[in-house]
Amino acid sequence: MLDLRWARQYKNKRTLFCQCASDARKRQAEEGETKVLPQIAKVTEEQEIFRTALEGTVDRVSPVARAQELDNAKRFDSELHAALGELGIMGLGVPEELGGAGGGAVEQVLALEVLGRKATSMAVFIVVHFMITRLLRDYGSQAQQREHLVPLAQGQKAASFCLTEAGGGTDILAAMKTKARPEGNGWVLDGNKMWISGASTSDIMVVLARTGEHRSRGLSMFLVPTEAKGVAATELSTFAINGYDTNALTLEGVRVPAGAILGVQDQGFPQVVATLNGERMNAAAVAIGIGRGAIEVTRDYALEREAFGKPIGQFQAVQTQLSTAGISVESAWMMTLEAARRDEAGEATDVLSSMAKWWSARAAVQCTDTGMEIFAGAGFDTSLPIQRYYRDARLYSFAPLNQNMALNMVAERWLGFPRGF
Ligand SMILES: Cc1cc2nc3c(=O)[nH]c(=O)nc-3n(C[C@H](O)[C@H](O)[C@H](O)COP(=O)(O)OP(=O)(O)OC[C@H]3O[C@@H](n4cnc5c(N)ncnc54)[C@H](O)[C@@H]3O)c2cc1C
Known part of the structure; x- marks a missing residue:
């Protein structure tokens, strides 16, 4: 049965989402086969509409070439920020009565995976944004929520x-x-x-x-x-x-x-720590977006670039490298989605979100490193996105929690070892 929870939570946004999703599908159909990798992990139909709508909005407002130009110019994408505010992305996880768009941890990771893939700096902005809106939602007084949470959730302020x-x-x-x-x-x-x-x-x-x-x-x-x-x-x-x-x-x-x-x-401190599982999942989703984005552009390049009289994508070694990287990122995504679903169900996610964060950060580094190897000389061209993915992937190896600390958490809380630091 179709899960209508999404539609209920987003009743005001639904028409907008469906319109954006249908525009995106039309554009993809006009441009021929979509280049987006098929998603392995299943989400509900409503969540799929949401994801397609968001992908369409980012492609329309900030296509890959523009995202790259802004990155080279070190400029924040204000137009994309405004469009995401329109779509309700800034209000995800914030109840409608507080000016938000509803939704929960799953919708947040879905949005961040798309943004990590297409507009990574904006994804990092939104990880910080979701952390602040969560703190204000959980701990803010009514006056603080009125003054800060409402405009933040509507994309009118930044924190x-x-x-x-x-x-x-x-x-x-x-x-x-x-x-x-x-x-x-x-x-x-x-x-x-x-x-x-x-x-x-x-x-x-x-x-x-x-x-x-x-x-x-x-x-x-x-x-x-x-x-x-x-x-x-x-x-x-x-x-x-x-x-x-x-x-x-x-x-x-x-x-x-x-x-x-x-x-x-x-x-x-304990109040911040209580929000960190959410931040870990959100960081994991961005890392996964970066990894998947790197695989997509590398796959396309490998199908075009020729060596020894054939596309390099025909060499089994190149296929194997990309398949291995793809398996890493997809399994990290399944772990992250599971962590988000458990978070929404009110279950403890400290171990799972640490596992997801560790695995996704590692997968992102693997995917982007593989991409740079396959692009070879072209990987150094700053008009192409692979070098950006390669650089951006580094952030989530140590933030918000470094990889060793994620493993410490797993060792202590899952394996039952005494604290190792
Ligand atoms: C682009 C960017 C944006 C950022 N944005 C923010 C922000 O908005 N707000 C904010 O507050 N911070 C922000 N940070 C900071 C980020 O959260 C920290 O860099 C991160 O927490 C790691 O701290 P550190 O760099 O001081 O590393 P350190 O604490 O010095 O750790 C260095 C390394 O030591 C090792 N290590 C440390 N402790 C242990 C241990 N117990 N066991 C095993 N190994 C260990 C790990 O390998 C670790 O990576 C940002 C950083 C960057 C680069």
Whole structure:
């Protein structure tokens, strides 16, 4: 029986989705056979409509060549951002009464796989966006939800998440030097953050700062406007995810009101940790999109490029390399979808989401490395997307959780070993 849950949740968006999906199919039919790899993992018919609609929107607004131009120019894709806002993507996971589009973890990973494949920097933007909307949905006061969640869910505002510091990301509890001290009716923040996505272009930031002595129960989350006095973001020169700014952030005597605390004072770390399984699944979906995108462009190239009088795709070694990479990425996708489904069912996903994140990050590196090998010299051409996939794939090897830590989690929580660090 057809699962109509999607249609119910998206009743206002459904007509738009169906229209976009049908436009996309028409365009693909006009252009001949679609080049998209067939999906192995099954999703519901409604979710398939959603995915096709999103693919069609990205192809229309930001086709591969444009995505590549923007990446080379290190520019954020504002047009695509607006189109995704129209489609309700920014509101996925946020209930309709809070200005969102409904949907859950499965719809989020479906959207992120498509974006990872077609517009990776935007996918990374949305991973951060979903983290913030989830924090606001779960911990925000009504006033905070009205002020921040509603415009975020409608794509009218952008937000950054500020946890990492120069002293370390994995062991942030030891590294964290940013402090907030009470003053008058509010707080004053001082410190530095490192590698913060979007801090130069966002409207609002969620900043983790020390408010107490206890190692893990002495941090709080603060909602800080990027234009607040004392906030300065400096864009860093990075080699990947070029369509989304990465920054060093300084907070010097930044005053915020008491109502700027998001969630419970001193409980910021456990509150963030509770959202990390979702972030891991979302990162996994982007990595899978990157891997699948790399396979698609490499398959097309291998069918055209000739050596020794025939297309290189006729050499069994080339076919085997791509098949192996494809199996990796598809199995990672099945694990990620299963993690998302369990998350929606309210089940614990710490082990499965760590497995999915590890496997997808590895598959993305394998697929993009294979792609670069098969493109050979052409892989260095910056007008072609394979080098972008190859660079972008690196991010999710260490973020939001490095590969060793994902394995630590599996060893501890699944195999039952004592903590190894
Ligand atoms: C483009 C980009 C965007 C980012 N965006 C954000 C953002 O928006 N907000 C934010 O807060 N942060 C962001 N980050 C930071 C990112 O989350 C961190 O880089 C990540 O958490 C890893 O921290 P680190 O780089 O300090 O690595 P470290 O903590 O120094 O770790 C280095 C390596 O040491 C090894 N290692 C560490 N601990 C262990 C252990 N216990 N067992 C085994 N091996 C271990 C691993 O191999 C690890 O990769 C971003 C980074 C980049 C590059």
